[in-house]
Amino acid sequence: MRRILPDIHDNPDIAQAYAYPEGRPWLRLNMVSSADGAAWLKGRSGGLSTPGDKRVFQVLRGLADVVMAGASTVRTEGYRPIEPRASWAGIRAGRPDVPPIAVVSRSLDLDPRHPLFTGAPSRTLVITCEAAPRERRAELAKGCDVIVAGDESVDLREGVARLHERGLGRILCEGGPLVNAQLSAAGLVDELCLTISPLLVGGDAARIQNGEAALVGLDLVQVLEEDGALFCRYVTGKEDHA
Template sequence: MRRIYPDIQDDPPIEQAYAYPPDRPWLRVNMVASADGASWMNGLSGGLSSKGDRRIFGVLRGLADVVVAGAATVRAEGYGPARPRESWRPLREGRPETPPVAVVSRSLDLDLDGPLFSEAISRTIVVTCASAPADRLAAAKSVADVVVAGEEAVDMEAAVRGLHERGLTRVLCEGGPRLNAQLAAAGLLDELCLSISPLLLGGGAARILNGEAALVGLALSQVLEEDGVLFCRYTREPNHD
């Protein structure tokens, strides 16, 4: 892997290239897309990924306090809990050995008996709203920490605030596109980490934002490259309307 912007460097330390700001909460979205903007292949992101993308994916999880994903992504991608890695030890000094996964779901249509809940080292978090089915909410509270954010729908600003109140200020969102759109529309996105795969797909795959309209000014901070895949890091421009 090499860095090609802002300057050239061979094999840059990924944990340094993606370090969080030390003095403030930060929410980053990490996604992979084809060169024409598709966020999945045959319904899954894995077909767009690469060895370099998977390395960065692992480091980003090791750096994060919490990993956030929408329920549709959790179901489609077969999410389990984050597993400890030896390489994470220096990244997670003074913190639990794995970040919890926080699942955003209004309906709570989740497999509450599955590994994401039963095998989690750091207790899984469910983010929902007050109108969630009462029986499902009670069941979720028995196996997960629950954040109730909003009344009829999940209020993402309240959801992120609830994570911060738990000391989880380095937030990594892994999508999907609808959740990304909600975060962007609410003005909560600080950074986009985008892996661009050298493929053209066409078809009806969603873009990395799919839903509410948003206008977020971004500055290109860094570009890494490996095997033709570009790993772009964009940060939100300050005071952008």
């Protein structure tokens, strides 16, 4: 892997290249897309991933305080509890061995018996709303922490604030496109990490944002490259970014 922006550097330290700014909460989206903008191949993002993307993916998880994902992404991508990795020892010093996963779901169409909700090393969080079925909330609460944010739909502003209250300021969102769009529309996104895979896909795959309209300015601050894949890091145009 090599860095081609802002300076040329072969084999950069990935953890250093994606380090969070100090002293403030930060919400980062991490997504992969084809060169023509598709967010998945045959229904899953894994078909677009490259070996370099997988390495970046794991480092970003290790750097995060919490990993957020929509329920649809959790089901489609087959999420399981995050397991400790020896390579995270340095970047997780003073924190739990693994970050918890925070699942965003209005309907709570989730299996409370799944290992993600019963045996995760760091207790899984579920962010939902008052309108969610109470029976499902109670069942999930036996094995994970349920955060109620919003009335008829999930209020992501409130949900993110509740994560901050728990000391989870470095939030990594892995999608999907609907959750990404909602976060952008709410003005909550600080950074986009986008892997551009050297593939043309076509078809009807969604973009990395697919839902509520949002116009968010981005500054390109870093580009890494490996085997034709580009790893782009953008920060949004909000004030006071590091």
